[in-house]
Amino acid sequence: MPRRKRVEALIVGAGVAGLSAALFLRDFGVEYLIVEEALQPGGQLHEIHAPIQNYLLGIGWESDRFAAAFLNDVRTAGISILVGSPITRIAVRTKTVMRGSERYQAKTLLIATGLRRRALGVPGERELESRGVSHSANRDRTAYAGRPVVVVGGGTAAVEDALLCSEVGSQVTLLHRSSRFRARPDFLARAKKDPSIRIVRNARVRRIVGADRVEAVEYLTRGSRTVRVAKAEAIFIRVGWEPRTELLRGKLRLDRGGYIQVGWGGVTSAAGVYAAGDVCSPRWPSIANAAGQGAAAGWEIARRLGKAG
Ligand SMILES: Cc1cc2nc3c(=O)[nH]c(=O)nc-3n(C[C@H](O)[C@H](O)[C@H](O)COP(=O)(O)OP(=O)(O)OC[C@H]3O[C@@H](n4cnc5c(N)ncnc54)[C@H](O)[C@@H]3O)c2cc1C
Known part of the structure; x- marks a missing residue:
């Protein structure tokens, strides 16, 4: 898909939730764009180091194999993703997002930014990362x-x-x-x-x-x-995880832990802005939930755009 600066749906985050939404948007003929800050999609799938035990089709698979198969499916499905740079600002009312100096305008937004590890914030932590x-x-x-x-x-x-x-x-x-x-x-x-x-x-x-x-x-x-x-x-x-909602404070209704509060289909407190996956799921962070919520949000966005029944 060619890169467009005006799209019908813009997805922030190419983890399981964002990618699952993209599949449904594609099927309903919605013009979408996914932006991912990492160099490759998959999000937390790259953090799993034990065999998968609770997702059908992947039971007992080593996590590397699972992530590789997942990314292969993303390629097969032809989902194109803008990788390597984060969204740095989100205006929910106008649905405008900034990626550095690039500006994107969308009719709908899907926030699928997942979680990040909570840090201690002490000297030596960043400096000695991967060296102990x-x-x-x-x-x-x-x-x-x-x-x-x-x-x-x-x-x-x-x-x-x-x-x-x-x-x-x-x-x-x-x-x-x-x-x-x-x-x-x-x-x-x-x-x-x-x-x-x-x-x-x-x-x-x-x-x-x-x-x-x-x-x-x-x-x-x-x-x-x-x-x-x-x-x-x-x-x-191992001091826990926190939702990646720093760009949305004061703009969307969040719970006390900073998770986005959503209704059916991932609707948020702002019209046309949706959320899916771990970023709105403090109670059941999992691959299955992220896939399900992503699919539901994709469908709901297509419905809002008049492209799905
Ligand atoms: C160690 C570990 C083991 C796990 N084991 C299992 C298991 O066995 N079974 C199971 O079901 N689940 C497991 N999970 C949980 C599962 O991996 C997650 O629930 C799921 O992958 C969440 O997907 P997501 O798309 O919601 O979020 P994420 O995977 O967090 O994806 C969010 C994406 O958004 C991107 N992003 C964030 N902010 C921005 C921004 N500003 N601009 C652009 N991109 C941005 C991130 O880089 C990331 O790629 C495990 C998780 C971990 C960490």
Whole structure:
């Protein structure tokens, strides 16, 4: 599809939700454009490191195979995507979006921007990314087998990462900023009994230390000014995800967590603006949900444009 600056439907984000919407828009003959900031589409599919267990046609598939098959289908379907640069401004009333200095005008917008990992926002985090700073023990734990590591977080992902690191012989310090964990009780019970896992509650990471690679993690515990140091060759940061709605604050109705509030077919609080996938699904982020919501939103947009019954 040639690049157009005026389109009937503009989709922000080429993850499962945005791409599923595009399929329906294409089928209904809607002129659409998808803009994706990454160099390739797929979004979080590239973050999955365990076999898929809950999506039909992909059960038991390694995640790489699943993502590759998905992208192959995108190519086969002829969905063209503008990649490599983000949408930087969205005006919901006029449905105008900016991509750097390029301006696009649409009759309808679909926001399918998904989630991003929440960061700690401490010195060393960005600088040592992939040099000891990791977001997945499932992917990276063997590189640190038998070495001291820190895991940060209090949810299931964090506790699971602590257990995975312990399984490969690492000595784990699990830092959680609160006194209460939100993790699966069975995981937490196992972690508490595990002699290789030291749990530190009410702990806030202050700095990740290392010249070229992670060497230690500095943290403070509540009520104390003493900087404590955990020797570590890796830090697994598992402090959750947040919706990518920073361009929409004050423009669309969001919930307290920043997720877009939607009705049937992904309608939002602004006429002609729709949302689909994880960006509006705090309760059930999944491939199946993103595909379903994307399809529904695509259909609903086509209906609004008078192209679907
Ligand atoms: C580690 C992990 C394991 C998972 N395992 C499973 C599983 O086993 N089964 C399952 O069903 N689900 C799983 N999921 C969840 C599933 O991957 C997601 O629910 C689904 O992929 C979400 O799709 P989405 O299109 O809503 O969002 P995303 O995949 O987040 O896509 C959003 C896209 O929008 C782009 N974007 C964001 N902002 C902009 C902007 N301003 N301009 C342009 N582009 C932008 C992003 O780059 C991204 O490509 C897992 C997720 C993770 C992280």
